[in-house]
Amino acid sequence: MKAMIAGLVLGATMLFAAPYSHDVNVAEEFRARDGLPNVFAKLKAGEPVRIAYLGGSITAAAGWRPKTMAWFKTQYPKAEIIEINAAISGTGSDYSACRLQGDVLAQKPDLVFLECRVNGGGGYEAKSVEGVVRHIWNEQPKTDICFVYTICQWMLKDVQSGRQPAFGRVMETVANAYGIPTIDLGVEVAQREKAGSLIFKADAPVSDKLIFSKDGCHPGDAGHNLYCEIIARSMLKMEKTGTAQPHTLPVPLEVANWEVASLVPITNAVFSAGWTPVDTTKDSIYIDDRGRTHAMLRGAVKCDRAGTTITMKWNGTTVGMSDIPYGEPCVVEAVVDGGKPVIMQRIQTEKIHKYARFWYLPAQPPGEHTVTFTVKSIPEGTWFYAGQLLIVGTPIR
Numbered sequence: 001m002k003a004m005i006a007g008l009v010l011g012a013t014m015l016f017a018a019p020y021s022h023d024v025n026v027a028e029e030f031r032a033r034d035g036l037p038n039v040f041a042k043l044k045a046g047e048p049v050r051i052a053y054l055g056g057s058i059t060a061a062a063g064w065r066p067k068t069m070a071w072f073k074t075q076y077p078k079a080e081i082i083e084i085n086a087a088i089s090g091t092g093s094d095y096s097a098c099r100l101q102g103d104v105l106a107q108k109p110d111l112v113f114l115e116c117r118v119n120g121g122g123g124y125e126a127k128s129v130e131g132v133v134r135h136i137w138n139e140q141p142k143t144d145i146c147f148v149y150t151i152c153q154w155m156l157k158d159v160q161s162g163r164q165p166a167f168g169r170v171m172e173t174v175a176n177a178y179g180i181p182t183i184d185l186g187v188e189v190a191q192r193e194k195a196g197s198l199i200f201k202a203d204a205p206v207s208d209k210l211i212f213s214k215d216g217c218h219p220g221d222a223g224h225n226l227y228c229e230i231i232a233r234s235m236l237k238m239e240k241t242g243t244a245q246p247h248t249l250p251v252p253l254e255v256a257n258w259e260v261a262s263l264v265p266i267t268n269a270v271f272s273a274g275w276t277p278v279d280t281t282k283d284s285i286y287i288d289d290r291g292r293t294h295a296m297l298r299g300a301v302k303c304d305r306a307g308t309t310i311t312m313k314w315n316g317t318t319v320g321m322s323d324i325p326y327g328e329p330c331v332v333e334a335v336v337d338g339g340k341p342v343i344m345q346r347i348q349t350e351k352i353h354k355y356a357r358f359w360y361l362p363a364q365p366p367g368e369h370t371v372t373f374t375v376k377s378i379p380e381g382t383w384f385y386a387g388q389l390l391i392v393g394t395p396i397r
Helices: 002-015 037-044 064-075 093-103 125-139 153-160 166-178 186-195 221-237 290-297
Strands: 049-055 081-087 111-114 144-149 182-184 198-201 210-213 261-264 301-303 309-323 330-336 342-346 357-360 367-377 384-396
Touching: 037 049, 037 144, 049 064, 049 093, 064 081, 064 221, 093 125, 093 261, 093 384, 111 125, 125 144, 125 166, 125 261, 144 166, 153 186, 153 198, 166 182, 182 221, 186 198, 186 210, 186 221, 210 221, 290 309, 290 384, 342 357, 357 384, 367 384
Parallel strands: 049 081, 049 111, 111 144, 144 182, 198 210
Antiparallel strands: 261 384, 301 384, 309 357, 309 367, 309 384, 330 342, 330 367
């Protein structure tokens, strides 16, 4: 009987990892929690290790991502270390949840760095962050996860006062519940700025000062070097933390989290007359910022007149669309299950490029739904570009 009780206790311990009680309101550089034991076991054994970087433009840059890759290769020379660059400018945890399967899990990562404190979660912060974690561990339970927090100028005063910015509090809550290590790259940056040894935003060098960025958000090379140093020392601090074993999932914090989400090619939808496939290599709007646009839309259709429709069926809660707004606002109406129309004015807010964007409709009750998007108005001489759809749930053919 004692042996049976001991076995039940052990099983419960494995099934529900003990939650952590770190104060989510406090900005702290490093919290090890359960560590990254599976990754370090493979690194020390000289086995191949695949590291995925899932984030926005700060991660997409030739900065902390390739710099930390170089550090891993130097620190663990016997291991073959393979990079999975899954960064797309302008995306946060919501878009990450939808593209996780194809961009990350299909490549069998051993470690996933998630960077999204700056770009946010599209209003679905808690649901999408937890969804990323649960999706990874449902499919690949031996994959380790680490949250990495970058910093923008609007966070500076909070972090200098020891306060965790709002989205960081969401991520810390998930990290506490799932035992995920977190590295706040902004703490030292904020401390140095307050002490006067670092200038957060400047266009030109200043004697004896580290210039962190030119725009108040995206680090320059010196800023990325600092990010790399912080990650490297945090890695070393948790080399011996935890035991290599599959991760197990506790009861979800958010019942409607985004653990089942995907990107659906626009060609899977049903079109009215009036749509034209986009030549993704020559179309002047599509290639204006092709790197970001193609990473986000991955093909598109376009129309130049009102009344055209796109219809999609799915089983789940939320649906969204990627597009390229430009020129005067184009108005799109969306109707789910014949209900009240939702009107979206698609406006380009950037002045340099015709940036790709994405947006969501309000969440629906779980179940089967049909959405119809109708282009209600379009300025003369312009086109509406529709890219892939974002689905929380599963598409219905």
